[in-house]
Amino acid sequence: MYLGIDIGTSGVKAVIVAESGAVMAAGTAPLGVSRPFPGWSEQDPDHWWQATEAAVLALPEDLRARVQGVGLAGQMHGATLLGADHRPLRPAILWNDGRSSDACRQLEQRIPESRSITGNLAMPGFTAPKLLWVTEHEPEIFERVEKILLPKDYVRLCMTGDMASDLSDSAGTLWLDVAVRDWSEVMLGATGLSRTHMPPLFEGNAVTGVLRHEVAAQWGMARVPVAAGGGDNAAGAVGIGVVNEGDALLSLGTSGVIFVATGAFRPNPERAVHAFCHCLPDMWHQMSVHLSAASCIEWGVKATGADDPAGFFDLAEAGGAGGGPEIFLPYLSGERTPHNDPHVRAAVLGIDNETDRGRIAAAVLEGVAFAHADGIAVLRDAGTEIQQLSVIGGGARSRYWGTIIAAALNVRLAYLEGGEVGPALGAAKLALMAVTGASAAEACVRPPISHIIEPDAALADRLAPRLARFRAAYSAVQSIQGEIRDRQLFR
Ligand SMILES: Nc1ncnc2c1ncn2[C@@H]1O[C@H](COP(=O)(O)OP(=O)(O)O)[C@@H](O)[C@H]1O
Ligand SMILES: O=C(CO)[C@@H](O)[C@H](O)COP(=O)(O)O
Numbered sequence: 001m002y003l004g005i006d007i008g009t010s011g012v013k014a015v016i017v018a019e020s021g022a023v024m025a026a027g028t029a030p031l032g033v034s035r036p037f038p039g040w041s042e043q044d045p046d047h048w049w050q051a052t053e054a055a056v057l058a059l060p061e062d063l064r065a066r067v068q069g070v071g072l073a074g075q076m077h078g079a080t081l082l083g084a085d086h087r088p089l090r091p092a093i094l095w096n097d098g099r100s101s102d103a104c105r106q107l108e109q110r111i112p113e114s115r116s117i118t119g120n121l122a123m124p125g126f127t128a129p130k131l132l133w134v135t136e137h138e139p140e141i142f143e144r145v146e147k148i149l150l151p152k153d154y155v156r157l158c159m160t161g162d163m164a165s166d167l168s169d170s171a172g173t174l175w176l177d178v179a180v181r182d183w184s185e186v187m188l189g190a191t192g193l194s195r196t197h198m199p200p201l202f203e204g205n206a207v208t209g210v211l212r213h214e215v216a217a218q219w220g221m222a223r224v225p226v227a228a229g230g231g232d233n234a235a236g237a238v239g240i241g242v243v244n245e246g247d248a249l250l251s252l253g254t255s256g257v258i259f260v261a262t263g264a265f266r267p268n269p270e271r272a273v274h275a276f277c278h279c280l281p282d283m284w285h286q287m288s289v290h291l292s293a294a295s296c297i298e299w300g301v302k303a304t305g306a307d308d309p310a311g312f313f314d315l316a317e318a319g320g321a322g323g324g325p326e327i328f329l330p331y332l333s334g335e336r337t338p339h340n341d342p343h344v345r346a347a348v349l350g351i352d353n354e355t356d357r358g359r360i361a362a363a364v365l366e367g368v369a370f371a372h373a374d375g376i377a378v379l380r381d382a383g384t385e386i387q388q389l390s391v392i393g394g395g396a397r398s399r400y401w402g403t404i405i406a407a408a409l410n411v412r413l414a415y416l417e418g419g420e421v422g423p424a425l426g427a428a429k430l431a432l433m434a435v436t437g438a439s440a441a442e443a444c445v446r447p448p449i450s451h452i453i454e455p456d457a458a459l460a461d462r463l464a465p466r467l468a469r470f471r472a473a474y475s476a477v478q479s480i481q482g483e484i485r486d487r488q489l490f491r
Helices: 045-057 101-110 114-118 127-137 151-160 167-173 185-190 213-219 232-239 294-304 309-319 357-381 399-409 419-436 457-480 483-488
Strands: 002-007 011-017 023-030 069-074 080-082 147-149 207-210 225-227 248-252 256-262 274-277 284-290 327-329 347-349 388-392 412-416 449-453
Touching: 002 045, 002 151, 002 232, 002 419, 011 045, 011 419, 023 045, 023 419, 045 151, 045 213, 069 151, 069 232, 069 419, 080 151, 101 114, 101 127, 114 185, 127 167, 147 151, 151 207, 151 213, 151 225, 167 232, 167 274, 225 419, 232 248, 232 256, 232 284, 232 419, 256 357, 284 357, 294 309, 294 357, 309 357, 309 399, 327 357, 327 457, 347 457, 357 399, 357 457, 388 419, 399 412, 399 449, 399 457
Parallel strands: 002 069, 069 225, 248 388, 388 412
Antiparallel strands: 002 011, 011 023, 080 147, 207 225, 248 256, 256 284, 274 284, 327 347, 412 449
16 A cells, blocks of 8 residues: 655645555645735645645544555645755745746746746746745745755655655756756756755655654654655645556646647647656656635635535526626736736626626636637647646536536547546655565556546537637736736835
């Protein structure tokens, strides 16, 4: 048995997975996000650890006792700043935090070759620009920074006492030379840092340490090895067998992601396509990243008074996609692909006398689908073929949402067993590979397909003109929301 742990934004997921790849048990513990100023997004690293312990202890004791290895996955990009005592110096600044846009411009001015080294635009949410922000706004903190870790790697430190990271997650810092799969001294130097501030790097299927004695005793486990693991999207890809050139997935977590595995480093930064290492050796990936997917569901639950996400989906289905005049722009935290715009905010346009909760809910599902249609368009424009997406993340629980997304993107969606906890499943498979030496072909077998959604041509016809309005609405809204930049993003 192998334990996979995913430090998601909305909560920690822990799963126990058999050698066959079957999920035997799952435990979760929720996490909150703190937004002390508009545009900011932070979590207390110690809450990750407390939630990890709670999620693991929710798993059956007899299965925990049989665990032979642990793997980690987690939300990417979060800056966890540690002092000399290896304790956090401030709350972690998360992947959907928009405060560092000026720092992004400075970084690209300082290092004109930044895009070719990192394969990516400097975007707020990535780790390096956050450190430039800290240098300018919290110099007393910056002076005390000894190490910088990503979220899952802070949890690793608590679990094992070791500092280590994997290449898929580290690629999202903007400090990595992504083609070479090593830290870039140039990018580190541009933010006043050096290799000594970074943990050593491992491939995702390598062992980085073993469980600390006290942790093993508390969890009722032996002192088993811990694998490097991966950023949540790459680990999710391993979980559902997206490990060969051209395999693709759709992640519907707090963020939404279209992820395509590539056998070579294929950067395409101009329209905010992400190009990172995979968490398997000699593999990379491209992604379109949408900052608000299931977070729009959470907002929609609050805004409509639905009981919970399931109730919100029921409301949306009653409202009917493609029916009313409403258009929802899902930019609650700004957007990455294709706009790289941390300042735009969400909007509901086209409200009329007939607009009710159901029609708002339907527009929300449709708006998130349209954001992904923008993402798949830039991936396809750059020559990436995508006919099928395997779905992972909490949003994989709604088949109704899937019908809208399949039609808006003109793509087949495949739902696989264990997809809802894909990153944790992948983390467990990386642990299995690290412990047994199994190859990706042996360990990353695609789980059984539980459901397929083909694009519905009639719905696609109804959605096409609405997608055109959605795109026009972004341009209009973006042009009148400029003041947000000055008013909100900085203290
Ligand atoms: N029945 C459901 N149908 C669709 N989405 C759901 C359902 N239940 C929960 N969710 C959504 O799943 C999200 C959590 O997904 P998850 O992949 O765990 O996110 P993260 O990894 O960012 O924490 C919640 O924010 C919630 O909106
Ligand atoms: O920023 C990105 C990827 O670049 C996000 O995908 C984060 O990794 C958060 O993931 P979830 O919590 O939504 O799974």
